[in-house]
Amino acid sequence: xxxxxxxxxxxxxxxxxxxxxxxxxxxxxxxxxxxxxxxxxxxxxxxxxxxxxxxxxxxxxxxxxxxxxxxxxxxxxxxxxxxxxxxxxxxxxxxxxxxxxxxxxxxxxxxxxxxxxxxxxxxxxxxxxxxxxxxxxxxxxxxxxxxxxxxxxxxxxxxxxxxxxxxxxxxxxxxxxxxxxxxxxxxxxxxxxxxxxxxxxxxxxxxxxxxxxxxxxxxxxxxxxxxxxxxxxxxxxxxxxxxxxxxxxxxxxxxxxxxxxxxxxxxxxxxxxxxxxxxxxxxxxxxxxxxxxxxxxxxxxxxxxxxxxxx
Amino acid sequence: xxxxxxxxxxxxxxxxxxxxxxxxxxxxxxxxxxxxxxxxxxxxxxxxxxxxxxxxxxxxxxxxxxxxxxxxxxxxxxxxxxxxxxxxxxxxxxxxxxxxxxxxxxxxxxxxxxxxxxxxxxxxxxxxxxxxxxxxxxxxxxxxxxxxxxxxxxxxxxxxxxxxxxxxxxxxxxxxxxxxxxxxxxxxxxxxxxxxxxxxxxxxxxxxxxxxxxxxxxxxxxxxxxxxxxxxxxxxxxxxxxxxxxxxxxxxxxxxxxxxxxxxxxxxxxxxxxxxxxxxxxxxxxxxxxxxxxxxxxxxxxxxxxxxxxxxxxxxxxxxxxxxxxxxxxxxxxxxxxxxxxxxxxxxxxxxxxxxxxxxxxxxxxxxxxxxxxxxxxxxxxxxxxxxxxxxxxxxxxxxxxxxxxxxxxxxxxxxxxxxxxxxxxxxxxxxxxxxxxxxxxxxxxxxxxxxxxxxxxxxxxxxxxxxxxxxxxxxxxxxxxxxxxxxxxxxxxxxxxxxxxxxxxxxxxxxxxxxxxxxxxxxxxxxxxxxxxxxxxxxxxxxxxxxxxxxxxxxxxxxxxxxxxxxxxxxxxxxxxxxxxxxxxxxxxxxxxxxxxxxxxxxxxxxxxxxxxxxxxxxxxxxxxxxxxxxx
Numbered sequence: 001x002x003x004x005x006x007x008x009x010x011x012x013x014x015x016x017x018x019x020x021x022x023x024x025x026x027x028x029x030x031x032x033x034x035x036x037x038x039x040x041x042x043x044x045x046x047x048x049x050x051x052x053x054x055x056x057x058x059x060x061x062x063x064x065x066x067x068x069x070x071x072x073x074x075x076x077x078x079x080x081x082x083x084x085x086x087x088x089x090x091x092x093x094x095x096x097x098x099x100x101x102x103x104x105x106x107x108x109x110x111x112x113x114x115x116x117x118x119x120x121x122x123x124x125x126x127x128x129x130x131x132x133x134x135x136x137x138x139x140x141x142x143x144x145x146x147x148x149x150x151x152x153x154x155x156x157x158x159x160x161x162x163x164x165x166x167x168x169x170x171x172x173x174x175x176x177x178x179x180x181x182x183x184x185x186x187x188x189x190x191x192x193x194x195x196x197x198x199x200x201x202x203x204x205x206x207x208x209x210x211x212x213x214x215x216x217x218x219x220x221x222x223x224x225x226x227x228x229x230x231x232x233x234x235x236x237x238x239x240x241x242x243x244x245x246x247x248x249x250x251x252x253x254x255x256x257x258x259x260x261x262x263x264x265x266x267x268x269x270x271x272x273x274x275x276x277x278x279x280x281x282x283x284x285x286x287x288x289x290x291x292x293x294x295x296x297x298x299x300x301x302x303x304x305x306x307x308x309x310x311x
Numbered sequence: 312x313x314x315x316x317x318x319x320x321x322x323x324x325x326x327x328x329x330x331x332x333x334x335x336x337x338x339x340x341x342x343x344x345x346x347x348x349x350x351x352x353x354x355x356x357x358x359x360x361x362x363x364x365x366x367x368x369x370x371x372x373x374x375x376x377x378x379x380x381x382x383x384x385x386x387x388x389x390x391x392x393x394x395x396x397x398x399x400x401x402x403x404x405x406x407x408x409x410x411x412x413x414x415x416x417x418x419x420x421x422x423x424x425x426x427x428x429x430x431x432x433x434x435x436x437x438x439x440x441x442x443x444x445x446x447x448x449x450x451x452x453x454x455x456x457x458x459x460x461x462x463x464x465x466x467x468x469x470x471x472x473x474x475x476x477x478x479x480x481x482x483x484x485x486x487x488x489x490x491x492x493x494x495x496x497x498x499x500x501x502x503x504x505x506x507x508x509x510x511x512x513x514x515x516x517x518x519x520x521x522x523x524x525x526x527x528x529x530x531x532x533x534x535x536x537x538x539x540x541x542x543x544x545x546x547x548x549x550x551x552x553x554x555x556x557x558x559x560x561x562x563x564x565x566x567x568x569x570x571x572x573x574x575x576x577x578x579x580x581x582x583x584x585x586x587x588x589x590x591x592x593x594x595x596x597x598x599x600x601x602x603x604x605x606x607x608x609x610x611x612x613x614x615x616x617x618x619x620x621x622x623x624x625x626x627x628x629x630x631x632x633x634x635x636x637x638x639x640x641x642x643x644x645x646x647x648x649x650x651x652x653x654x655x656x657x658x659x660x661x662x663x664x665x666x667x668x669x670x671x672x673x674x675x676x677x678x679x680x681x682x683x684x685x686x687x688x689x690x691x692x693x694x695x696x697x698x699x700x701x702x703x704x705x706x707x708x709x710x711x712x713x714x715x716x717x718x719x720x721x722x723x724x725x726x727x728x729x730x731x732x733x734x735x736x737x738x739x740x741x742x743x744x745x746x747x748x749x750x751x752x753x754x755x756x757x758x759x760x761x762x763x764x765x766x767x768x769x770x771x772x773x774x775x776x777x778x779x780x781x782x783x784x785x786x787x788x789x790x791x792x793x794x795x796x797x798x799x800x801x802x803x804x805x806x807x808x809x810x811x812x813x814x815x816x817x818x819x820x821x822x823x824x825x826x827x828x829x830x831x832x833x834x835x836x837x838x839x840x841x842x843x844x845x846x847x848x849x850x851x852x853x854x855x856x857x858x859x860x861x862x863x864x865x866x867x868x869x870x871x872x873x874x875x876x877x878x879x880x881x882x883x884x885x886x887x888x889x890x891x892x893x894x895x896x897x898x899x900x901x902x903x904x905x906x907x908x909x910x911x912x913x914x915x916x917x918x919x920x921x922x923x924x925x926x927x928x929x930x931x932x933x934x935x936x937x938x939x940x941x942x943x944x
Contacts, residue, residue, distance in 0.1 A: 048936055056932045063924035067914070068923065068924075069918075080712030185579055186636045187598060187657040190657070
């Protein structure tokens with residue numbers, strides 16, 4: 001299972017040509033499609049669901065201890081009005097705080113570890129076996145481990161840069177609001193500040209797009225951190241608006257079902273039995289859809305770095 | 312949704328107006344009287360002319376105060392409240408009392424009231440100087456908010472006097488409801504205000520404490536306001552004269568049957584106008600707050616006719632809602648006769664009902680403070696507490712279970728928030744005490760507002776939807792334009808709901824009364840003789856308050872049998888015999904006793920060990936997945 005990793009051909013970082021990954025070969029650009037890899041998408045979804053379940057468990061255990069002896073289970077907590085829920089937050093505030101801290105730690109760990117399934121998904125989309133078959137889970141993970149170092153380097157560097165960009169955006173927003181306050185009034189100055197802040201945050205979004213392109217370069221072209229970043233920037237410069245739109249529309253589409261299901265949840269959430277199962281299925285369908293949209297974008301990124309290098 | 316409710320409210324008002332007076336219904340229960348008092352007893356009239364200097368943020372005023380002794384005794388002194396002196400320096404009681412709560416941050420700029428002249432006008436045309444002998448503070452005191460004015464002669468019962476007054480206000484940067492921020496001015500507690508003389512001849516006067524509010528006699532206010540032409544005025548009562556002259560806007564506002572006067576002036580006000588239930592409603596709001604103003608107007612459209620139907624017709628022709636800019640938010644969330652101030656940032660999501668709640672709350676004060684003019688300093692629960700209940704009741708009927716928030720499928724009710732907050736301090740100190748007697752601002756809020764509201768909410772849920780409304784309806788109509796105390800409230804509850812309920816109310820308010828229902832033991836086993844199962848459930852009532860309560864016995868197949876306990880005694884055993892094993896029990900399954908101090912012992916099962924939290928883990932997992940997808944690389 002590990003032989004694939006051991007057999008990785010380290011790319012000539014200057015060539016810019018998709019490289020074989022051990023016994024995996026690059027797919028044709030046009031064939032890099034998220035929809036061809038439902039199991040890889042499901043794997044990422046399962047990974048996220050598992051971590052989220054782990055993070056949720058301490059709080060759920062707390063609730064179980066408080067309402068375990070209720071024949072209705074935890075139904076009172078989710079009844080409209082939320083009296084029992086608020087009361088639980090009051091009486092078990094320290095336990096809730098501890099559960100929250102635990103969940104935060106799990107989520108941070110999950111975020112860092114999330115690089116692995118992400119790379120696995122990209123490997124699965126970008127490569128095939130020598131026989132032209134889809135990459136299995138173990139080989140995809142093997143490829144992902146091979147890319148981990150470069151991806152981690154990118155993650156750290158881009159996170160810092162994005163943090164800086166967000167800070168600049170907040171600063172621009174505040175300065176704009178402060179300067180416009182006297183002649184526009186408080187609310188409109190704040191609106192203007194938010195508008196300028198949003199404009200100023202575009203570089204942070206652009207960094208995110210370039211980040212994904214660089215990740216694609218790592219997986220597709222077997223590049224290290226810096227060359228991958230250069231490849232990502234090059235790819236972005238070819239068609240920045242198309243790429244940003246491609247990223248944005250998927251982001252918007254990913255938010256819509258969250259809102260729609262929230263409306264349904266308002267009617268179903270406090271019920272049990274089949275209604276609870278239906279709600280859980282809806283929630284997980286939304287989570288899966290969002291992973292699929294992310295995969296779709298990453299497939300686009302993989303195709304883009306390929307085209308850039310061909311060009 | 313608005314139209315049916317309005318129709319309902321209007322129908323209810325019509326019914327109130329057209330039905331012949333009936334103090335008792337066919338069942339014998341007292342009903343709210345329909346012949347409402349039209350006017351208050353006129354005790355103190357103010358005729359003032361006030362000019363706002365927007366450069367120095369000061370008010371220069373002159374005028375006359377006509378006061379009548381309505382007590383049974385002659386008086387030789389008068390007490391004046393000079394509330395703005397609470398912000399005069401760090402020696403005021405207000406600024407020295409660091410108890411937390413509203414107005415706790417130190418003022419960015421000080422303010423004060425300075426009386427330039429105060430004279431008693433005699434019938435022969437002469438005048439006596441009262442300023443020379445006026446004491447703004449007593450030996451050993453530093454606070455200057457409670458001034459004693461010795462009178463040169465006795466004023467007998469029924470006798471009137473007139474004082475001419477001239478004073479200057481330096482407004483603070485907005486602190487505790489009043490002041491300015493840039494060109495925004497909210498001007499409350501701004502004039503020398505005569506304290507209330509109780510019927511027995513004692514003055515109800517007090518310094519402006521950190522947690523206390525106000526108390527005054529009714530009268531007529533005739534106030535002429537003078538501001539720069541570019542400024543818009545919002546004030547108590549209707550403007551009966553308006554003109555612009557020499558670059559100044561002058562408005563004369565006259566309103567009778569009130570006991571305070573507040574106003575605002577700003578050169579950025581925008582406005583919405585509507586006629587609601589025959590009342591001219593104006594909302595003043597900063598640029599960019601149009602959506603919030605619409606929401607506040609919507610709240611008034613529901614609550615004004617609704618409150619009128621429940622508590623007696625709103626007797627004034629105007630209502631002004633002032634929404635201060637966020638940078639002056641300390642001026643928000645306050646009530647004055649015919650003028651209330653709102654609160655909430657311009658981008659408050661629709662699912663967070665802060666603007667609606669504040670508007671409904673402050674509007675409710677038109678009855679619980681305005682028309683029923685209780686002593687807010689001595690018994691703050693009579694205005695804030697009952698009004699908090701009225702707010703939750705109104706919001707609940709208007710917006711249902713999501714009356715405080717309705718976000719992402721999670722609906723939080725106003726009443727639930729009050730119940731939980733009230734329980735946080737229920738056993739710390741009594742609800743019924745003077746504002747200044749509370750140990751902290753937090754406890755003042757939890758007990759005065761939340762505990763009072765949740766005690767009344769429990770009564771509504773336990774004894775029926777219309778019970779508390781009926782009692783409060785009798786109370787507000789009977790004491791309209793009067794100054795009742797706690798005993799009058801409890802007497803009305805005794806009369807309408809009976810002595811047991813009145814005793815419960817008294818205990819909850821005066822004696823830190825509390826209650827905790829608990830399922831202590833659930834047993835189920837095969838019957839010794841014959842088929843089926845037998846078992847029992849022990850339910851306990853801990854604490855000092857007595858309420859009847861439902862108990863659900865839950866069988867193994869999920870079916871239920873409802874029992875009722877009158878709550879009398881420390882515990883009650885419910886025996887079970889049936890074909891299906893008894894699985895558990897729930898006391899108060901419909902969440903009626905919202906003041907129950909521990910909801911986590913309201914249930915029990917025959918099974919050992921912890922249980923399941925399926926809904927919780929489902930929801931938390933989903934929410935954390937969304938979070939992980941947002942933050943993960």
